[in-house]
Amino acid sequence: MSLKGKNIAIGVCGGIAAYKIASLVRLLIKENANVQVLMTPDAKEFITPLTLATLSKRPVLSDYINRHTETWNNHVDLGLNADLLLIAPATANTLSKMAHGACDNLLLATYLSAKCPVMFAPAMDLDMWLHPSTQENIKRLQSFGNILIAPGSGELASGLIGEGRLAEPEEIKQQIQKFFNGALPLAGKRALVSAGPTYEAIDPVRFIGNHSSGKMGYAIAAALQSLGATVTLVSGPTALPTPLHVVRHDVTSAQEMLEACSAYSEASDIIVMSAAVADYTPAAPANQKIKKKEGSLEITLKKTTDILATLGERKTARQTLVGFALETENEMLNAKDKLKRKNLDYIVLNSMQDQGAGFGGDTNKVTLIDRSGKVERLALKSKAAVAHDIAAVIAAHQTIINA
Numbered sequence: 001m002s003l004k005g006k007n008i009a010i011g012v013c014g015g016i017a018a019y020k021i022a023s024l025v026r027l028l029i030k031e032n033a034n035v036q037v038l039m040t041p042d043a044k045e046f047i048t049p050l051t052l053a054t055l056s057k058r059p060v061l062s063d064y065i066n067r068h069t070e071t072w073n074n075h076v077d078l079g080l081n082a083d084l085l086l087i088a089p090a091t092a093n094t095l096s097k098m099a100h101g102a103c104d105n106l107l108l109a110t111y112l113s114a115k116c117p118v119m120f121a122p123a124m125d126l127d128m129w130l131h132p133s134t135q136e137n138i139k140r141l142q143s144f145g146n147i148l149i150a151p152g153s154g155e156l157a158s159g160l161i162g163e164g165r166l167a168e169p170e171e172i173k174q175q176i177q178k179f180f181n182g183a184l185p186l187a188g189k190r191a192l193v194s195a196g197p198t199y200e201a202i203d204p205v206r207f208i209g210n211h212s213s214g215k216m217g218y219a220i221a222a223a224l225q226s227l228g229a230t231v232t233l234v235s236g237p238t239a240l241p242t243p244l245h246v247v248r249h250d251v252t253s254a255q256e257m258l259e260a261c262s263a264y265s266e267a268s269d270i271i272v273m274s275a276a277v278a279d280y281t282p283a284a285p286a287n288q289k290i291k292k293k294e295g296s297l298e299i300t301l302k303k304t305t306d307i308l309a310t311l312g313e314r315k316t317a318r319q320t321l322v323g324f325a326l327e328t329e330n331e332m333l334n335a336k337d338k339l340k341r342k343n344l345d346y347i348v349l350n351s352m353q354d355q356g357a358g359f360g361g362d363t364n365k366v367t368l369i370d371r372s373g374k375v376e377r378l379a380l381k382s383k384a385a386v387a388h389d390i391a392a393v394i395a396a397h398q399t400i401i402n403a
């Protein structure tokens with residue numbers, strides 16, 4: 001798709017990956033976009049304004065005052081004229097400033113006054129990327145409606161290997177084209193995502209629960225939404241904010257989750273069951289608080305309905321059904337068996353062995369298995385990045401089954 005006539009402002013920050021912006025500017029100019037480059041003072045240490053000015057065919061802006069003409073570079077006009085503002089590479093420092101409204105350079109002033117959509121493509125070292133403050137800032141920026149272009153994985157400037165590499169120029173260009181095209185891969189699709197734990201009442205004040213934080217499921221809901229799907233999130237008790245533009249239905253028990261998921265499932269093209277649903281529930285919860293007595297207390301538990309298996313039985317040819325597995329032994333065998341037994345298209349195997357994976361944290365390490373038995377082991381990533389990978393696989397599956 002041509003970008004003819006589109007005004008794209010690119011805010012370049014000070015990071016090694018700034019060199020990739022030269023290629024990006026060239027690609028956008030080739031698509032006939034009007035490109036205005038803005039640079040932070042630090043960015044000029046990494047790539048010269050002359051290079052970017054030559055490629056974009058117009059002067060690069062970095063200061064409030066143009067010293068040659070003694071005129072004012074008006075950040076409000078810059079933000080008003082742009083159809084899109086892209087911050088790339090977005091360094092940890094600039095992300096933090098954007099997330100908190102700091103405004104100590106022209107790029108940040110333009111961001112704060114921009115009326116157009118904003119995309120940001122982070123690039124930084126692995127440890128900086130994984131730091132909770134960076135992850136918080138990214139979530140905060142997404143909650144303001146800014147669009148994340150997730151970094152890739154690979155060798156970083158420091159020599160470390162992992163996440164944090166600026167997305168490739170071609171990929172950024174494609175995301176910009178998709179954005180202007182409105183052609184998000186899951187546009188028009190409905191998705192149902194379950195997340196969080198369930199609480200099974202023992203009496204009016206006590207329950208049996210588990211350590212699920214809901215973070216993975218919430219991230220998947222956000223990722224599917226960002227690909228254009230209309231998402232309903234059926235959530236057990238969590239402390240998480242609802243992702244932007246996602247409809248949330250709160251439940252407490254496995255039975256309530258079953259009822260909510262059953263109600264939404266028929267109209268859903270995509271179903272992702274990431275909730276940690278209780279397998280057992282007290283057979284006869286007490287109406288009054290149980291008083292302590294001498295000796296031990298026995299609570300009889302009965303099985304809950306397996307929601308995922310129930311939805312697997314009802315699965316239609318146009319649906320993509322994804323389940324999760326948390327195994328402590330014979331991981332692969334058990335996960336593959338679960339995939340077949342519950343009639344799933346994909347199962348996401350959570351690792352209990354690896355550091356940085358599992359409950360509560362902001363990172364995860366998972367293995368994706370499909371119906372044919374194909375196994376894809378993903379690297380340790382932020383839960384947001386894992387969610388984007390899973391959403392991309394789902395989008396590809398939807399394209400195939402609806403072809």
Ligand code: CTP
Nearest residue numbers: 273274275277304305306307308323324325326
């Ligand atoms: N699940 C569900 N309803 C239940 C239990 C689990 O929908 N009552 C879903 C979870 O959301 C998850 C998958 O099933 O997607 C996880 O299954 P898991 O509980 O790990 O396995 P089980 O089938 O219960 O087998 P086991 O307890 O032997 O591990």
